[in-house]
Amino acid sequence: MNDLDDLFAQARQSSPPPSAELAARVMADAEVTQARMRQRSAPARPGLLAFVVQIFGGAGALTGGLTAGVVGLALGYLQPDSLPSLSYLLLGASSVEEMDLMPGIDTLFLEE
Amino acid sequence: MPRDSLAQLGDDALMGLYAAGDPFAAHLLMDRLLPPTLRYAARVLADRAEAEDVAQEAMLRLWRIAPDWRSGEAQPRTWLYRVVTNLCNDRLRARKRRSVVPIDEVAEPLDPAAGVLAEIIEDERMAALTLALQCLPERQRQAVILRHIEGLTNPEIAAILEIGVEAVESLTARGKRALQAILAGQKVEIGYADEE
Numbered sequence: 148m149n150d151l152d153d154l155f156a157q158a159r160q161s162s163p164p165p166s167a168e169l170a171a172r173v174m175a176d177a178e179v180t181q182a183r184m185r186q187r188s189a190p191a192r193p194g195l196l197a198f199v200v201q202i203f204g205g206a207g208a209l210t211g212g213l214t215a216g217v218v219g220l221a222l223g224y225l226q227p228d229s230l231p232s233l234s235y236l237l238l239g240a241s242s243v244e245e246m247d248l249m250p251g252i253d254t255l256f257l258e259e
Numbered sequence: 260m261p262r263d264s265l266a267q268l269g270d271d272a273l274m275g276l277y278a279a280g281d282p283f284a285a286h287l288l289m290d291r292l293l294p295p296t297l298r299y300a301a302r303v304l305a306d307r308a309e310a311e312d313v314a315q316e317a318m319l320r321l322w323r324i325a326p327d328w329r330s331g332e333a334q335p336r337t338w339l340y341r342v343v344t345n346l347c348n349d350r351l352r353a354r355k356r357r358s359v360v361p362i363d364e365v366a367e368p369l370d371p372a373a374g375v376l377a378e379i380i381e382d383e384r385m386a387a388l389t390l391a392l393q394c395l396p397e398r399q400r401q402a403v404i405l406r407h408i409e410g411l412t413n414p415e416i417a418a419i420l421e422i423g424v425e426a427v428e429s430l431t432a433r434g435k436r437a438l439q440a441i442l443a444g445q446k447v448e449i450g451y452a453d454e455e
Contacts, residue, residue: 150439150442151435151438151439151442152407154384154385154387154388154442155388155407155408157384157385157388158302158385158388158408159408159410161385162294162297162298162301162302164294165293165294165297165311165314166311169293169297169311169314169315170289170293172315173289173293173314173315173318173319174285174286174289176315176318176319176322177277177285177288177289177318177322178285180319180322180323180325181277181280181282181285181322184278184280184325184326185280
C-alpha cells in the first residue's frame with residue numbers, strides 16, 4: 148500500500164471521540180434552543196381588543212349589538228315615511244308624535 | 260416516537276423531529292454528527308481545544324436552523340462540514356493576524372513512557388501527517404482531509420468548499436503530491452524506513 152494512503156487510513160481510525168464535556172455542552176445548547184423554539188410556537192397572550200370582545204360576550208354578540216345600534220341611528224336620522232303608519236298600526240292613532248331628532252342648522256344663518 | 264424507531268431515520272428526518280420538539284432526536288443527531296465535525300475541525304486546525312469550540316458552534320448553528328431546514332436539499336452532515344470550513348477559515352485568518360504558529364503544539368515530543376514502540380510509531384506517524392497537513396495551503400488541506408480522511412466524494416467537497424468539481428480534483432491531487440514530498444524526508448522518523 149502507498150505510504151500516504153496507509154497514513155490516511157490510520158488517521159481515519161485514530162481520532163479520539165468527543166469528550167464527555169463537549170457532548171454535555173452540545174446537548175445543553177440543543178435543549179436551550181429547543182425550549183426557545185417551543186416558546187416561540189406557543190400561542191400568544193390575547194391582546195386588549197380580544198379582552199374587550201370577551202367582555203361583550205364574544206365577537207358574535209358584539210357584532211349584533213353594534214349592528215342594532217347603527218340601524219337604530221339610521222332610522223332615527225332618516226325617519227322613513229312608512230314609520231309613522233307602522234307605529235299607528237302597532238300602537239294606535241296619535242300615540243306617537245314625530246320628533247325632529249336631527250334638526251337642521253339653516254335657521255342659525257338667517258338674519259332677523 | 261420511541262428511540263429505537265428514531266435510530267432507523269436519516270439525519271434529515273431527525274432534524275424535522277428535533278424542530279418539532281422530540282427529546283431524543285438531538286441525542287441521535289449529536290451521536291452521528293459531532294464526531295465527524297470535531298475530527299474535521301481538529302485536522303484542519305491542529306488544535307484540539309479550538310476544534311472543540313468550532314464543533315460546538317457548528318452544532319449550535321445546526322440546532323438553530325432546524326425549524327427552517329428544507330428536507331432533501333442538503334444533508335446535515337455536508338452542511339456541517341461547510342460551516343466548520345468557514346469557522347476554521349476565520350480562525351486561521353485570526354491566527355495569521357496574531358502570527359501564532361500552531362505547528363509548535365503539533366510537533367510536541369511524545370512521552371516515551373506512553374506505551375509500546377508500535378504505539379509510539381503510530382503516534383509519530385499521525386503527528387507527522389498533522390504537521391505535513393499544516394504545511395499545505397488552507398484550501399488544499401481542507402480538500403485533502405475531506406477526500407482522503409473523511410471519505411467524501413468530489414461533488415460533496417465541491418458543495419462544501421463552494422468550488423467546482425474540477426477545482427476539487429486539482430486541489431486534492433496537488434495536496435497529495437505536496438504531502439508526499441513533505442513526508443518523504445521524514446520516512447525514517449515516522450517508522451516507514453524499516454518496512455522497506
